[in-house]
Amino acid sequence: PTLEKDLLPLYFGWFLAKRDEDYLRKTSHEFLEQLGNLKAFKKRLQPFSVGSEDKHKLDLMKYFAKSPNILHCTSKFCDYGKIVGSEEYAQQEAVKKAYSKGYTLHLSALFATPRTVGAQVELTADQLLLWPSDAEKEVMPKDTLPRGSRAHITLGTAADVQDVQTGIDLLEFVKLQQSGKEGENLGEMSGSVAGKVSYYDNGMWMLNLSQKIEVRSIFSGYYG
Ligand code: A2P
Numbered sequence: 001p002t003l004e005k006d007l008l009p010l011y012f013g014w015f016l017a018k019r020d021e022d023y024l025r026k027t028s029h030e031f032l033e034q035l036g037n038l039k040a041f042k043k044r045l046q047p048f049s050v051g052s053e054d055k056h057k058l059d060l061m062k063y064f065a066k067s068p069n070i071l072h073c074t075s076k077f078c079d080y081g082k083i084v085g086s087e088e089y090a091q092q093e094a095v096k097k098a099y100s101k102g103y104t105l106h107l108s109a110l111f112a113t114p115r116t117v118g119a120q121v122e123l124t125a126d127q128l129l130l131w132p133s134d135a136e137k138e139v140m141p142k143d144t145l146p147r148g149s150r151a152h153i154t155l156g157t158a159a160d161v162q163d164v165q166t167g168i169d170l171l172e173f174v175k176l177q178q179s180g181k182e183g184e185n186l187g188e189m190s191g192s193v194a195g196k197v198s199y200y201d202n203g204m205w206m207l208n209l210s211q212k213i214e215v216r217s218i219f220s221g222y223y224g
Contacts, residue, residue, distance in 0.1 A: 008081035009221030013074040020215035021071045028155040032060040040186035047203025064156030094129040098219045107213040114203040118166040121151040
């Protein structure tokens with residue numbers, strides 16, 4: 001008899017526990033609401049404007065029309081094995097050992113761009129063992145960015161934007177920060193999204209949370 005290969009998922013990643021997923025969706029709405037109400041944001045709608053829409057009003061909840069069915073932090077996109085390196089990733093001892101185990105994810109920032117809204121994930125040393133070494137290079141081949149700096153949770157995307165864009169947008173922030181650009185401090189948020197708001201040009205907004213959000217998750221594969 002021939003040994004059958006394990007099926008490879010669409011992607012591996014950390015999947016949020018239901019309660020924490022609900023909480024994060026609410027937090028994301030709160031972030032978009034407070035961002036949309038910021039005076040500084042209202043003055044900088046241009047990068048978000050689409051065609052003939054009102055230049056001084058924008059409903060961010062409507063703007064980010066799509067949201068993933070299951071909130072998660074992708075570790076490795078495999079496309080059922082079509083992506084090179086998927087098999088090798090799945091075969092790693094660390095990956096096999098972690099499969100179906102619980103992890104707490106630490107979210108340090110929320111961000112919004114004209115394309116995506118997401119949460120920045122600060123991976124722990126344990127979690128970094130499950131992070132592909134080429135994840136950052138894949139997107140920004142010319143840069144040397146810290147391992148794990150692409151780690152994120154996609155919270156929403158604008159119409160016609162793919163989810164994969166969220167990690168690319170996050171790396172754009174990281175790249176700017178690495179080159180010494182702090183972003184312009186343009187306000188504060190309060191309540192569940194308390195923190196400082198920085199603006200990085202081209203409609204790139206980042207909220208540095210004064211208290212990290214912790215969400216529980218399970219490391220697994222999505223076969224959808
Ligand atoms: P993300 O991790 O930013 O949310 P899709 O539905 O487009 O097939 O994507 C399924 C999941 O895999 C999404 O979570 C998506 O983005 C992620 N993803 C899609 N394409 C890639 C890619 N080329 N590299 C890394 N992650 C990807």
